[in-house]
Amino acid sequence: MTRRVVVTGIGMVTPLHPTTEGSWEALVAGQSGVGYVTRYELGEDFPVRIAAEVKGFDPLLYIDKKDLRKMDLFIQYAVAATEQALEMARYRVRPEEADRVAVIVGSGIGGFPMIEEMHKTLLEKGPRRIWPAFIPAVIVNMAAGVISIRTGAKGPNVAPCTACSTGAHAIGDAFKLIQRGAADVAIAGGSEAAITPLAIAGFAAMHALSTRNDAPEKASRPFDAQRDGFVMGEGAGILILESLEHALDRGADILCELVGYGLNSDAYHITAPCADGDGAIRVMRMALQDARMAPEEVDYINAHGTSTPLNDKIETLAIKAVFGDHAWKLAISSTKSMMGHLLGAAGGVEAAVCVLAICHGVIPPTINYEYPDPECDLDYVPNQARRRDVRVAMTNSFGFGGTNACLIFKRYED
Amino acid sequence: MQDHREIEQKVVQIIAEQLDKDPTQIRMESRFIEDLGADSLDVMQIVMNLEEAFGIQISEEDTEKIRTVGDAVQFIAQYMSRSASA
Numbered sequence: 001m002t003r004r005v006v007v008t009g010i011g012m013v014t015p016l017h018p019t020t021e022g023s024w025e026a027l028v029a030g031q032s033g034v035g036y037v038t039r040y041e042l043g044e045d046f047p048v049r050i051a052a053e054v055k056g057f058d059p060l061l062y063i064d065k066k067d068l069r070k071m072d073l074f075i076q077y078a079v080a081a082t083e084q085a086l087e088m089a090r091y092r093v094r095p096e097e098a099d100r101v102a103v104i105v106g107s108g109i110g111g112f113p114m115i116e117e118m119h120k121t122l123l124e125k126g127p128r129r130i131w132p133a134f135i136p137a138v139i140v141n142m143a144a145g146v147i148s149i150r151t152g153a154k155g156p157n158v159a160p161c162t163a164c165s166t167g168a169h170a171i172g173d174a175f176k177l178i179q180r181g182a183a184d185v186a187i188a189g190g191s192e193a194a195i196t197p198l199a200i201a202g203f204a205a206m207h208a209l210s211t212r213n214d215a216p217e218k219a220s221r222p223f224d225a226q227r228d229g230f231v232m233g234e235g236a237g238i239l240i241l242e243s244l245e246h247a248l249d250r251g252a253d254i255l256c257e258l259v260g261y262g263l264n265s266d267a268y269h270i271t272a273p274c275a276d277g278d279g280a281i282r283v284m285r286m287a288l289q290d291a292r293m294a295p296e297e298v299d300y301i302n303a304h305g306t307s308t309p310l311n312d313k314i315e316t317l318a319i320k321a322v323f324g325d326h327a328w329k330l331a332i333s334s335t336k337s338m339m340g341h342l343l344g345a346a347g348g349v350e351a352a353v354c355v356l357a358i359c360h361g362v363i364p365p366t367i368n369y370e371y372p373d374p375e376c377d378l379d380y381v382p383n384q385a386r387r388r389d390v391r392v393a394m395t396n397s398f399g400f401g402g403t404n405a406c407l408i409f410k411r412y413e414d
Numbered sequence: 415m416q417d418h419r420e421i422e423q424k425v426v427q428i429i430a431e432q433l434d435k436d437p438t439q440i441r442m443e444s445r446f447i448e449d450l451g452a453d454s455l456d457v458m459q460i461v462m463n464l465e466e467a468f469g470i471q472i473s474e475e476d477t478e479k480i481r482t483v484g485d486a487v488q489f490i491a492q493y494m495s496r497s498a499s500a
Contacts, residue, residue, distance in 0.1 A: 064434065065434040066432070066433050066434035066456075069459075070455065128462070128465070129462065129466065131459060131462070132455040132458035132459050132462070133455045133459065136455075
């Protein structure tokens with residue numbers, strides 16, 4: 001018999017607020033975290049000058065000043081979200097169980113800001129001026145590394161790097177580790193901080209981003225007929241997962257149970273989803289099967305919903321294929337309408353949204369939903385949060401490379 | 415050319431900044447790792463910052479000999495007087 005796995009803490013650093021509570025409040029209020037890029041001067045020649053930046057983040061609340069230069073921003077966000085999650089779970093790693101505590105925290109891109117800065121230094125001042133801590137400050141697995149050093153977690157330590165599915169894969173893989181007994185506790189999720197000139201120029205060159213520079217807060221509009229691309233976001237989303245037994249033994253407050261995980265590949269195209277929704281359909285079915293659950297049991301889907309023309313159309317088609325008539329009874333929303341697309345952190349924060357939706361019985365809306373698209377004709381909880389009892393919530397993540405992940409959370413019932 | 419006192423102050427300032435310490439906590443006999451809590455990457459960064467601030471080059475061999483704040487000051491003072499007399 002496999003072990004049950006529960007969620008006991010969540011931590012969020014998002015473009016809406018650098019804390020979980022603040023982010024949730026803004027999500028329920030339907031606020032947009034999108035604006036003009038402030039950290040860099042982007043000239044008129046940039047086709048995209050908007051993003052969802054994290055505002056008001058003070059790393060010194062979590063990290064000593066002397067250590068900041070050894071951690072690019074995505075590591076700082078991951079540390080902050082982890083501290084919040086551990087605080088909520090009222091959990092600290094005890095030395096006697098340290099090797100039973102896993103850290104699975106990935107990033108889609110890693111330390112873009114410092115890579116760009118150091119490359120400038122290389123060109124202007126030469127190789128002898130590159131910081132000794134540069135490499136450890138930018139490599140993708142260092143969020144997981146730093147978290148283990150700070151918390152004392154000595155169990156499995158890995159960092160998925162699966163583009164926009166990273167956070168969901170981290171949580172799903174941690175779930176399976178605990179389920180099969182390789183760990184009792186996991187700190188799991190994703191982190192991203194890649195809103196830089198080079199990254200923006202790169203995503204813009206793919207025509208993946210919204211160019212609605214004149215109205216940033218309207219730019220991320222998943223499932224709306226006038227959607228024209230995603231908006232880059234940043235931040236971190238971390239969950240504390242525990243075996244049910246471990247959580248009960250220490251008298252933890254259980255937020256919900258993690259019951260299903262699907263993961264697969266499109267084997268189709270480096271960036272485009274397959275036209276018939278094949279990968280998305282199979283990954284949702286795989287998660288349902290893993291949860292031993294009928295489609296009709298799902299109340300809410302936090303969609304991948306990027307606001308690109310193709311994703312939202314094909315995700316809708318896939319949901320219909322998996323859920324049949326129930327597709328119209330489900331509540332679906334894309335919180336990317338408010339937070340932008342957090343790339344490698346998206347799966348982490350969106351899993352946290354599912355947990356909170358179950359806890360509060362409230363579904364955050366899809367904002368900027370104004371013009372119906374005949375190909376997107378489901379209930380996307382437009383513009384206003386909705387009170388609805390949520391027993392089961394699913395979250396989808398689809399990454400470049402055709403890598404997909406799906407998680408299912410369920411209210412904890414003994 | 416800077417006198418010994420000026421070099422001392424500048425070195426202390428650079429170290430204080432890198433390790434986020436109050437300059438008054440830094441003495442000439444303070445060892446980087448044992449007394450000031452630096453790690454090996456910090457020491458390399460400090461050496462790099464000293465090179466940049468004083469416009470000098472410190473070889474790997476010399477870096478290994480610099481263990482205390484005073485070692486760094488002395489090295490820089492000697493380097494400067496050598497290059498001044500050259």
